Amino acid sequence: MTCDAQVEALKGVDGLVTKNLFLRDKKRRQYLITALPETKVDLKGKCSCCAAFMVYVEQPHKALLYPFAYKKQLFPAAVLSARLGCGKGGLAWAPEELLAESLQVEPGCVTPLALANQDSCKHVLLLLDQKLQAPGCKFFVHPIVNTASVLLDAAGLDAFIKGIGRTPIYADLEADPKIDKDNPPDLKQFADTIEPPPKDANNGDGSSSQVSSASSSQVNLPAAAAKATAAAAAAAAAGKQKKGAAKAAAGAASAKQSNAEHHIKLTNVVQRTDDIVDMVAQALLGKPAAEAAGSDGYALRRLKADVQMQLTAFKNAAYTAGYVAGKDEVVAYATRRYA
Amino acid sequence: MTAEEQQQATPPAEEAAAAESGEQVITPWDVQGGADGKVDYNKLIEQFGVSSLTQDLVQRIERLTGRPAHPFLKRGIIFAHRDLHEILDCYERGEHFYLYTGRGPSSEALHLGHLVPIMFTQWLQEVFDVPLVIQLTDDEKTLWRGLEQAEARRLARENCKDIIACGFDVNKTFIFSDFEYVGGAFYRHIIDIQRCVSMNQVRGIFGLTQDDNIGKIGFPAVQAAPSFPGVFPHIFGDRKDVRCLIPCAIDQDPYFRMTRDVAPRLGYQKPALIEARFFPALQGESGKMSASDPNSAVFVNDSAKQIKDKINKYAFSGGGATLEEHRSRGANLDIDVPWKYLNFFMEDDAKLAAIGREYGAGRMLTGEVKAELIALLTDIVGRHQQARTQVTEDIVDAFMAVRPMHSALKR
Numbered sequence: 001m002t003c004d005a006q007v008e009a010l011k012g013v014d015g016l017v018t019k020n021l022f023l024r025d026k027k028r029r030q031y032l033i034t035a036l037p038e039t040k041v042d043l044k045g046k047c048s049c050c051a052a053f054m055v056y057v058e059q060p061h062k063a064l065l066y067p068f069a070y071k072k073q074l075f076p077a078a079v080l081s082a083r084l085g086c087g088k089g090g091l092a093w094a095p096e097e098l099l100a101e102s103l104q105v106e107p108g109c110v111t112p113l114a115l116a117n118q119d120s121c122k123h124v125l126l127l128l129d130q131k132l133q134a135p136g137c138k139f140f141v142h143p144i145v146n147t148a149s150v151l152l153d154a155a156g157l158d159a160f161i162k163g164i165g166r167t168p169i170y171a172d173l174e175a176d177p178k179i180d181k182d183n184p185p186d187l188k189q190f191a192d193t194i195e196p197p198p199k200d201a202n203n204g205d206g207s208s209s210q211v212s213s214a215s216s217s218q219v220n221l222p223a224a225a226a227k228a229t230a231a232a233a234a235a236a237a238a239g240k241q242k243k244g245a246a247k248a249a250a251g252a253a254s255a256k257q258s259n260a261e262h263h264i265k266l267t268n269v270v271q272r273t274d275d276i277v278d279m280v281a282q283a284l285l286g287k288p289a290a291e292a293a294g295s296d297g298y299a300l301r302r303l304k305a306d307v308q309m310q311l312t313a314f315k316n317a318a319y320t321a322g323y324v325a326g327k328d329e330v331v332a333y334a335t336r337r338y339a
Numbered sequence: 340m341t342a343e344e345q346q347q348a349t350p351p352a353e354e355a356a357a358a359e360s361g362e363q364v365i366t367p368w369d370v371q372g373g374a375d376g377k378v379d380y381n382k383l384i385e386q387f388g389v390s391s392l393t394q395d396l397v398q399r400i401e402r403l404t405g406r407p408a409h410p411f412l413k414r415g416i417i418f419a420h421r422d423l424h425e426i427l428d429c430y431e432r433g434e435h436f437y438l439y440t441g442r443g444p445s446s447e448a449l450h451l452g453h454l455v456p457i458m459f460t461q462w463l464q465e466v467f468d469v470p471l472v473i474q475l476t477d478d479e480k481t482l483w484r485g486l487e488q489a490e491a492r493r494l495a496r497e498n499c500k501d502i503i504a505c506g507f508d509v510n511k512t513f514i515f516s517d518f519e520y521v522g523g524a525f526y527r528h529i530i531d532i533q534r535c536v537s538m539n540q541v542r543g544i545f546g547l548t549q550d551d552n553i554g555k556i557g558f559p560a561v562q563a564a565p566s567f568p569g570v571f572p573h574i575f576g577d578r579k580d581v582r583c584l585i586p587c588a589i590d591q592d593p594y595f596r597m598t599r600d601v602a603p604r605l606g607y608q609k610p611a612l613i614e615a616r617f618f619p620a621l622q623g624e625s626g627k628m629s630a631s632d633p634n635s636a637v638f639v640n641d642s643a644k645q646i647k648d649k650i651n652k653y654a655f656s657g658g659g660a661t662l663e664e665h666r667s668r669g670a671n672l673d674i675d676v677p678w679k680y681l682n683f684f685m686e687d688d689a690k691l692a693a694i695g696r697e698y699g700a701g702r703m704l705t706g707e708v709k710a711e712l713i714a715l716l717t718d719i720v721g722r723h724q725q726a727r728t729q730v731t732e733d734i735v736d737a738f739m740a741v742r743p744m745h746s747a748l749k750r
Contacts, residue, residue, distance in 0.1 A: 027433070087580075181603070196433075260746040264510045270465060301686060302718055309722050312506045313729035319509045320737040 015151045016139040018132075020110035022103065023077065024094040025086045027196035028123065030102055033080075033173070034112050034141070035129035041077050041173050079176050085188030111142040112157065113150065118164055125194045126161065127187070128154075130170040267315050273308040377624050377673075380418060380589075380616060387592050389419040389614060396420075399427055404466040411459050411615065414682050419589060421599070422611035426584050430467060435748050436582040437574070438463055439565050439610070441474035442502065444494040445484055449501050450636035451716075452618035452628045454723075455683065459615065460586045461505045470511045470574055470747040473502060474565050478517040482554040492518055499735050501639060504726035507738075511747040513574060514738045517561055525570045528605070532560035535601045544593050563598040566610035574744045581748070583610040588617060619679050623655035640724065643717045650677065650713050658698075658705035669701035670708075677705070677712045684715050 021033040021041065035041060081091040096107055102121050103114035112128075115121045132139060133154040140149045141157070152160075158168045169190050179185050274289075277300075281289040293300035332338055363378055384391055397412045411417045429436050440460045442453070464471050475498060477491040486494075495516040502514065521529070541547060541559055566583045568575040575581050585595060592614060599609040620626035620635045628636040634653045637646055657675025659665025672678050672695060685691045694711065697703035 258746075260510075264746055267508075267510060269506075269508075297687060298690075305718075306722060309506060309726045313726055316503065316509050316734045316737070317729065317731070320731070320734045323737040323740065323742070324733055 022094045023091045029194045029196045030124040033127045083187040084191040085185040128170045269311045406466045409462045419614040426611045438471040443476045444498040446630035450638045473514040475516040500730040528564040529560045589614045621653045656705045666701045670698045
């Protein structure tokens with residue numbers, strides 16, 4: 001249902017509908033924005049005033065539910081994004097899984113009251129339209145269950161927010177303040193209070209972070225050159241793919257990128273130095289290196305420096321062997337040596 | 340471009356006057372101590388307007404990286420910075436930064452003074468796990484030193500081997516020579532920078548005159564450009580937001596002030612700096628290290644015997660003139676070169692402190708301190724030489740290849 005039809009249907013109701021947007025930034029922090037329908041949150045696209053509408057009208061003979069699907073739009077809330085310190089294109093619609101994970105509500109059921117799930121919502125910032133604070137303003141939000149509506153005013157909502165250990169944050173969502181080096185983003189301080197969720201190996205949620213989009217643009221290199229990178233990386237380590245590296249990511253370039261990352265991690269010389277020196281000490285002296293060295297700290301440090309140097313030289317040679325092989329592969333392909 | 344390498348330039352009038360009156364003069368082409376030959380670093384901090392690198396910053400680095408601080412940091416050898424706080428804030432937020440350093444390949448022989456910033460850069464790369472670009476300014480050396488291009492390019496590759504021997508991570512390090520890499524995005528940035536800087540500014544920083552060749556006038560932009568990630572699309576893609584941290588000796592500061600001034604006009608953030616004191620020549624603070632004077636420094640291709648002889652014969656001692664005088668008055672640690680060298684290279688804080696106490700009190704003798712230093716330097720130089728023999732021409736090619744390194748940004 002369109003926004004206009006929505007408003008039309010609620011004509012007789014004494015209270016304003018709210019719109020609730022659920023967005024996320026590149027670090028997967030989430031933003032729940034509760035605003036009045038007419039507040040322009042600088043969204044682009046056909047429907048300029050809503051991502052999800054939640055309206056319940058409590059009438060015994062009707063249970064009207066007007067969920068609206070998320071609309072895929074480029075750069076939602078660009079101004080708001082900049083004000084939050086996420087850059088112009090830093091915010092995107094949060095995917096359904098995040099809705100389920102953080103707010104624990106169904107699509108179309110976004111509501112500030114979902115923040116009662118304090119544990120799962122710790123990566124969510126609630127941002128409220130300051131128009132909700134207008135005297136006499138009453139508005140509807142969806143309670144967690146979908147059988148009733150809750151009519152609140154700002155004071156009531158604030159009481160709930162404080163009750164769950166948060167501070168209510170109201171802002172003029174339509175403002176477009178100048179942001180430059182003398183005028184830092186005005187809402188960034190609030191975004192900074194939210195910890196981003198920890199990264200894990202399976203971070204391939206298809207999020208279009210700038211780095212992977214930069215490398216997808218680099219995929220215009222000839223396929224053989226991209227293979228050369230993989231060949232070089234493969235020559236530098238054992239070669240077996242682990243699950244993180246093989247996980248479906250946003251295309252060939254990203255898949256190669258995680259291969260390279262994976263192999264880079266395997267070539268950490270500092271860690272391996274410690275491991276090898278301990279291995280030798282354990283095997284020959286029956287104790288870890290630090291213990292075996294005893295009071296002669298310098299002898300151990302010198303040994304580790306020597307081993308680290310040898311490992312680095314070995315790594316350079318192996319990387320180079322792969323690099324040379326990769327180059328040869330490209331030349332062989334171009335000259336059809338093995339055709 | 341280092342202080343010791345710009346001897347032909349005519350310093351502008353103010354610096355000449357200062358030198359006359361016995362004040363210290365520090366410019367990218369000349370380093371002169373004050374009337375007593377010593378460099379007053381506090382005055383320098385004030386004069387240049389840099390920030391002091393205090394111990395709380397050092398501790399912050401330790402906390403963020405989870406590693407003990409490098410001796411250079413602990414002992415105040417790295418003593419000044421610009422915007423280091425912001426780089427650390429970046430790092431804490433999980434954002435990226437990269438390192439940029441360079442070498443002017445004017446001679447084949449590198450000495451310990453050259454190695455110090457390179458070693459520190461390697462440590463920074465290791466503990467922060469960030470990409471690094473290293474510029475070999477072979478073009479600069481042909482412009483200023485009149486080197487033939489072929490020779491400058493050869494020296495660039497030879498120096499590259501010593502640099503690689505310091506242990507950089509090939510996955511995250513791009514070494515380039517100007518003669519090979521200038522072009523494309525690099526050249527576009529050079530022009531952008533040149534457009535923003537007047538001849539007057541350049542004259543002031545580099546002491547150029549109307550008779551200097553036009554390559555010299557334009558060159559500062561070549562050294563400034565690598566501070567901007569857009570110069571390296573194979574590493575940063577089209578990202579403009581990656582910040583740059585430049586480890587360098589303090590005499591490079593005036594030079595990078597120009598770069599910082601230009602940055603916002605190009606839409607970039609200013610490069611940050613982390614700055615080191617000068618490495619003393621063997622003859623002491625008033626001396627100059629020079630590639631042409633073998634006894635002014637310990638070189639990386641010195642044999643064990645040469646190291647021993649140089650330290651014993653030429654390292655300026657702050658010890659007493661006679662044994663009795665030394666026992667009663669102790670050593671003057673302020674001017675003692677072996678003690679200063681130990682401050683650079685001895686990692687064991689407790690042992691260093693003990694030597695300082697004993698030597699300062701006259702209980703330990705110069706000969707013993709020198710022996711400690713000789714053992715230490717022999718290890719360091721020996722290890723460096725072993726590493727260098729394992730650097731082949733193909734390894735140099737690999738480090739210098741313009742290869743995709745986007746994964747260098749992941750941690």
